[in-house]
Every structure is written in C-alpha cells, then in structure tokens.
Amino acid sequence: MSHLQALNSYFELNREEHLNELKQFLRIPSVSALSDHKTDMLTAAEWLAASLKKAGLENVSIDETKGHPVVYADWLHAEGKPTILVYGHYDVQPVDPLNLWESEPFNPQVRDNKLFARGASDDKGQVYMHVKAIEALFKTEGSLPVNVKFCIEGEEEIGSPNLPEYVLANTEKLAADIIVISDTGMQGPGKPAVCYGLRGLAGVQIQVKGAKSDLHSGLYGGGVQNAIHALVEVLNSFRDAEGTIQVEGFYDNVLPVTEEERAAYVALEFDEEALKRELGVEELFGEKGYTHLERTWVRPTLEVNGVFGGFSGEGIKTVLPADAGAKITCRLVPNQDPDEIVEKLKAHIEKHKPVGVSVEVTEFDKGKPFITPFDHPAIQAAGRSYEKVYNVPTSYVRGGGSIPIVAAFDEILGLPVVLMGFGLASENFHAPNEHFHLENFDQGLRVIGDYYYEIAKFAPQDLKK
Amino acid sequence: MSHLQALNSYFELNREEHLNELKQFLRIPSVSALSDHKTDMLTAAEWLAASLKKAGLENVSIDETKGHPVVYADWLHAEGKPTILVYGHYDVQPVDPLNLWESEPFNPQVRDNKLFARGASDDKGQVYMHVKAIEALFKTEGSLPVNVKFCIEGEEEIGSPNLPEYVLANTEKLAADIIVISDTGMQGPGKPAVCYGLRGLAGVQIQVKGAKSDLHSGLYGGGVQNAIHALVEVLNSFRDAEGTIQVEGFYDNVLPVTEEERAAYVALEFDEEALKRELGVEELFGEKGYTHLERTWVRPTLEVNGVFGGFSGEGIKTVLPADAGAKITCRLVPNQDPDEIVEKLKAHIEKHKPVGVSVEVTEFDKGKPFITPFDHPAIQAAGRSYEKVYNVPTSYVRGGGSIPIVAAFDEILGLPVVLMGFGLASENFHAPNEHFHLENFDQGLRVIGDYYYEIAKFAPQDLKK
Structure with a gap:
C-alpha cells in the first residue's frame, strides 16, 4: 500500500473524530485583538500544545512573548533529510457585527459540508490539518520521512508584533530548510494553487479632536468645526473617485x-x-x-477599516461631535516599504488637516510585501502533491492578503516560503459566517501528508534559495 | 411686602428642599431616544404630575400619545385675566460618551454652585422652576394673578413627533393668550435675554451598503468598493472646505x-x-x-451628528466594510421649509452616489424655523421681569437651537411665544457634564414669579399677535 493509500484509509476511518476535535479548537474564542480574550488565547495555545503532543511531536512548549505565546514542537529523527518549519496561527479575528452570523461564531456548525465558525478556515482549521497529517504519518508509517518543526503564533491577526523578536532569539531552534504555511486560498473549488507572493501591510489610526467636549448643534452648529466633517475631509483626500490613491509618492516604488x-x-x-x-x-x-486580479494581487491599496464619531445609537441626537476617528490600512506590494508608506500617510494627513481641529496619528504594526521565484523546487513539489490529490493542474499565483511574518522569516532565517493554502475566497475570512469547505479539509490532509514525501526526495542543499 | 419680596423670602427659606426635589427629578433617566428607557419616561411623567398637583395646580393628567405621554395641568380662576400656557419637556438627551462625565449623569451633584446632571439645564431644571414659581405664588399670595396651563412633553429631544397631533386634538384644552417656554440660554452670566427667533430642524440618516457582507481587505482590497469610502465621498460633498453647504438650492429661501x-x-x-x-x-x-452670532442664529447649517462603519474596537481589523452610515441634521432659518430641504438633501445624495454601493436615506422628524416681533408686549414684559431681578438691561436675541414644537404652536394655536431661558451656553446641553448654574435657578424662580404679575397688567386682547 502506498503512503497515500494508507493516509486515505486512515483519514476516512478517523474523519468524525478529527472533525470533533477541530470543533473543540474552534470553540475557544481566541481573539487576539481584544484584551478581554487574554485567557482564551492561553487556552487555545494549551489546546494546540496538547494536540501536537498527541500527534507524536516532541519538545512541545508554550513559549512566552511580550504578547500572546508561541506554540513550538518538533520531531528531528530523519537524519540527513530536509527540515520543514510549519508556521500558522491560533488567533482569530474579532466577530462583530455579531448579528450577521447565522450561527454563533464560537459554536461550530456543519451545514452543507461546510464548517461554520470564526477561524474555521483562517487559520485554526488549516493549522489543525498539519497536526493531523503528522499524526497520520506516525500512525500509518511509524515515523516521518523528513524532520519537522511547528511554530504557531497567537498574534497574526494583529500584525505579529512579537514574533520577529521571538524568531531572532530562536534562530537555532527554528533553523530549517523550508517554511510551509497554509493560510492562503485556492483558486476556486477543486482548483489548487501555490502562492509565490503576498502583499504587505501598513496602517494608521487617525483621531480628530475639535472642541473640548461634544456641543449642542443648535447653539454651536455652523460656528465651530465638527470633528466628523474634518475627519471626512481627510479621509476623502486619500483617494479620487476612481479609487486611485492620492497620497504623494504612494506608488513610487511599486x-x-x-x-x-x-x-x-x-x-x-x-x-x-x-x-x-x-x-x-x-x-x-x-x-x-x-x-x-491585478488590483488585488500586484497593486497597493488604502482602505478605511472603521470609522467612528458622534452618536450612533437609535434615533437622533443633534450633537456637534468633538471627537472622530478612523482606522486605515494599506496593502503593499514589492518594493514598497511599510515605514516609508506610514511617513507618507502622516505627511498627507498633516498637509490636509482641516482648520479648527487637531489630528493625532498612531501607527499600526507593519508587514513587508513578499515574493519568491515560482520555479523553486519546494514550490513545484507542493504543486505535484496538490495534483496527485485534486487531479487537476496547480496554479501558481500571488495573494492579496498579508502574512507579515513571512517577510520576517525570509529576512531573519533566509528560507524559501511555500504557501500552500486550502481556503476559498468565498469563505468569509474576517467577516461574519466564516466557514471552511470540508472537501478541502479532507483533500488537504492528504496533500500535506504527501508533501512530506515529495520534500524527502531532496537533499537539504537542493532547497537553498 | 411686595410680591417680589415675598417670593424672595419664600425661595430663600425653601432652597434646600427645592434643590433636593429637583435632584429626585434628575435621577430619573428619561432618555426619549432610547427604547429601553420607556419605563423611565413614564416614571418622570408621574413624578412631574405629582409635583404639579403639590404646587396647587388642578386637572393634572398624564395624557397618552403614540409615543411618550404629555403632562397637563391648569389653574383657571383668574377671571378676565390672560392665560399663560407653559410648555417644556421632561425628556433628556442620551448620555454617551459616558466615560467623559466627571460624575454620573443621573446622580446629580452640586459643585461650585453648579448642579451637574443630564437635564439639569435642558430642560428638567427649567420646567421645575415654573412649577415652584407657581407653588410659591400660592403659598405667598394664596392665588395666581393670571390663569395658567402646563403642557410638558416627553419627546422634545427626538423632535416632538406626536405633540402636533396632541395639540390639534386639544385646541380647546390648550387655548391661551401666550405661550411661555424656558428652554433657551441667557446671553452670559448675569446677562438675561429674551429670545424672539429659533432655527428649525431637518435631517436624514444615510446608510451605504456595498458587498453582501464584510470582506477581507487582503483578498478584496483594491477591487471592491468600500462602504466607508463611499460614505465619506457623499459626506464630504455636502460642504466645501470653508463650510459653505454645497447642496443645490439649500440657501434659496434664506x-x-x-x-x-x-x-x-x-x-x-x-x-x-x-x-x-x-x-x-x-x-x-x-x-x-x-x-x-450670525452663523449660529441667522444662517442654516448641515452637521454630521454621527458616523459609523467597520471595526471601531481596540486594535486593528483589516476588514473591507460592507456597511456604513451617518446621521445628519440641518438647522434651518426663516423661510426655509424642512420638507423642501429634505428633498434637496435626497437629490444631492442621489447625484453624488458613488459606484459599487447602494444608498438608503431615511428622514428624521422636522421642525420649522420660528420668528416673532421683538416689540410684542409679552416679550417686553419678560424683559422687564428679568431687569427687576438681574438689575441689567435685557438683550433681545435669536437662538441657534430648535424647539420644533414652537412653530407648531404658532401654526395650530396662533399664539405669541415668549422664550425666557435661564441656561448658559457653557452648560454642556446634549454633551457630557451638563450642568445648571444655581444662581440662575435662584434668580429665575423670582423672574418667573414676577412675570405673572407683569402679564396680569394686560387684558387678553392686548396680547393678540
């Protein structure tokens, strides 16, 4: 029986148990952005550590950082064979607006062979597939054909503020030949894709302050600058009506x-x-x-992610608001530099500051854009594993999203990164009703399992960048 | 002893009791805009009715409307004398942002001879002064020199949606010679003012809808219209950078x-x-x-009172929002028509609708602007009462705020309206830390008491418009 046949039987036999386990993971509301979920973050890390241990991995640890911890594990007994570092994240996005969810975000439900829950696809579901693929290899073959390390963080959705420091402090521990990440999407249902480039991220929060407190719009309306009007003026200056970004020098290095x-x-x-x-x-x-595709893969963006100010409750309140704010993020492409872009945003805001208000700008965490040659052997090997399971050609694509840590891995560890994702663009990552198509859960387990054998065909030096 | 001396003694003697009673009234969180305060609205109406009865008024009733009830009371035994209709409101504005209040909005506190609480000045404090002025006249003189009716509503802060129907249905019951309202401000500390004109009100809520749900800004950013950007584009089109309103025809009838x-x-x-x-x-x-003064008294405005969309929590959420909205109100001046202005706003929004979104517009309740000749005897009488107590000349001014029902009273009952207020512009109506200067509470009680004698000097026919 080939290893792929063995994996097939194993995954068929254990499907219900695997799904139930994944639902446990998804029930933990590990929202990294919100400080009142701090305990949930630790619970999720502990759950994952136990799951890695159960799979057969060694040296499992929950490594503290200045923020949420990193979960580490390894198995290093395939002498002379390459080492794969699996990166992923156990944190999830916030869930609001909650009223638009058809089922509770942290009460996973299967409907129409799709698993609905926050994190089902991004990224708990995909992290869990890597854990189970390893477990399956141990159970069916008794050992792994390559060495493997797991580095699963809890701050990806807030820009990985502490991971670079962790990686820098643990370059030996994390040393490997390639990095594999499953946090991107396929081309479409039944259409696998290996991603060879990602956009970077930079953003700021703008806080406009007018009078020292909210004012009565009757007494003062028409005579004092309204913080919302001032904010709107700034926000509107960022783009023209056709969507071209008006920040000076924004496109310079694209x-x-x-x-x-x-x-x-x-x-x-x-x-x-x-x-x-x-x-x-x-x-x-x-x-x-x-x-x-070009707009979302190779062109940079500037999007307002949130806006707030004044009265947003039921009914009417004739207030002249003193405060208003907005959150803005840019997706960056090679060779834009996040620090430079933030400086340009600040200069633009300063230049467009309306009269009668002060404007405060705070920076969000940044991520560099990333690109790797699509003819690298580890990329092509991923394509072959997909093709064996899906029976169609693999597309080699770029992605519009950002995994800020990819560029950091690239920079610190100097390793090629393979992005082999199993999500679909329609799966509402970051939005209400996030879900994961279970056919890709099933097939992805087999693809990942096979990929270890594909990589085992190479000597470590063949995988150098 | 003159009636003013008698009032002086009475108010001095009972000051603490009066303040304690007013604090009871202010403790009731009668926020008309929020449906979960419905019971509080009734509690406030009942408290006021009991207070009117205690003062010596008759025929006290809590009259149902389609919304919050109207509190009515009268005393009609001054034969041949004019009848004064006192209008006011027992509802208050919402209190958010709560974190900016130095003491709880519904836990009244006196600091530095100012009474801090939501409604202290607008308008519970001023309504209560009318009740106590009547009570004082009964206690000191045994009767009133004029006839009086009270009509105190619970929906002023939401645009008095049901009062016109109530007034229309009760024209006999509310028949009077003049209407007196204390819901406006003085010129400044120690500087009394009678107001002879007010701005009107018209407004809309704008709801922008893009994709059918929030999207991941990485996957879709740059390729799909962002509801906040679209909203910002519409909002920014309303004014130029100097504050001149760009809605076509907006200033036509000013x-x-x-x-x-x-x-x-x-x-x-x-x-x-x-x-x-x-x-x-x-x-x-x-x-x-x-x-x-011209900008806030005689010129119309367009103010965004609230804006909302996307993620406004702590941290960052890289979402491309599907929904965004704003609340907008205009202050109108004679002879702008609120219905006409709303139509012009709608036409403007339709004309400036960005691509890739739908825009829904809903109307708020409207109020007409109001103006009355400042040489009317009831206006001049108010000026004299102020001068007797404050010992300085009274200013005759216009106000920037709106009391929508004033125009309705004018239209339905055909009566002159006297706006004699005791608030100060600095008292944070509609904002955190609303307060009332107690020196104006003290002096205002005397002014109101004296005003009944000033009006008693006229025959009813002298007061015709």
Missing part, C-alpha cells in the same frame, strides 16, 4: 506588473461576473487600467 | 440678515476670543462673511 505576469493571470480565466454575483455588487470598483 | 439685526448683534459685543478659550479650539469655523 514594481510594475510584467507582461508575463499579466498573461499568466489572464490564463487563469478569472470570472469577474461570477464574483459580482457572489459578493452581491452591481459593479466591481478599483484602479482604472487593471483587472480585478 | 431671509438675508438685515443691517438692523447685524448692528444689534454687534452691540451685544460677543467675545469670540473668550468662546475659543471656553471651547478649547484654536479657531472658530464657519461660513465666510458672517460673525459667530
């Missing part, structure tokens, strides 16, 4: 998309009409002269 | 300010520098070519 890339993306036959239907919008919207 | 009025306002020697210091702003802001 690598132009090459004709080869453009052609490769056209070959993917992305269906913009289907996307419109799926999202429920009459028109897509973005920079003129670019396709949707 | 009565220009006359040279006489401009001169009268200049004579008031309004201190713009002092206002800046008081509000903590470096610059006042408003329509070019107008003074602060």
